[in-house]
Amino acid sequence: MTNGGLNEEDVRPWGRFIVLDEGPNFKVKRIEVAAGKRLSLQSHQHRREQWTVVQGEAVVSIDGADHRLVPGDSTFIPRQARHRVANPGPAPLVFIEVQTGDYLGEDDITRHQDDFDRA
Numbered sequence: 001m002t003n004g005g006l007n008e009e010d011v012r013p014w015g016r017f018i019v020l021d022e023g024p025n026f027k028v029k030r031i032e033v034a035a036g037k038r039l040s041l042q043s044h045q046h047r048r049e050q051w052t053v054v055q056g057e058a059v060v061s062i063d064g065a066d067h068r069l070v071p072g073d074s075t076f077i078p079r080q081a082r083h084r085v086a087n088p089g090p091a092p093l094v095f096i097e098v099q100t101g102d103y104l105g106e107d108d109i110t111r112h113q114d115d116f117d118r119a
Contacts, residue, residue: 013116014039015092027104033058033093038086040114047101047108049077051085056093059086069095082112 006019014037021028033039033056041061051060052074060067060075062083067075077083079101087093 013037015087017097020096022104025100025102025104027099029097029099031095031097033085033087033095035087035090035092038115039084040109040111040116041082041084042112043080043082043110044101044108045080045110046103047099048079049083050098050100051075051077051095053093053095056087056091057089058093058095059088060084061086084113 006022009016009018015031015033017029017031019027019029038059051058051069053069053071055071058069060069060083062075062077063081069075085093085095
């Protein structure tokens with residue numbers, strides 16, 4: 001596992017991501033979620049996120065409300081909102097994530113529930 005540096009693939013139990021671009025107060029990632037997997041239910045203290053689905057189908061939960069997204073759909077995750085994305089389909093889910101905020105480190109994650117027993 002890496003720290004998710006620019007154009008460096010970071011493999012996770014649910015799939016992988018690549019940081020496509022970053023600068024002061026923003027980061028852009030390509031995120032791929034394997035079939036049948038989901039990310040942890042999490043929140044961030046310092047950043048907001050915008051997700052746009054480009055391949056597959058996503059089920060996104062934001063503060064307890066579920067939304068189904070297909071290619072071309074997007075959603076906004078406010079700072080401190082509890083959120084997760086799941087891939088219910090048989091093929092990989094790919095989406096673009098744009099993070100904005102005053103701190104964008106990978107350690108700005110509070111996990112509330114995790115399928116992979118991470119803290």
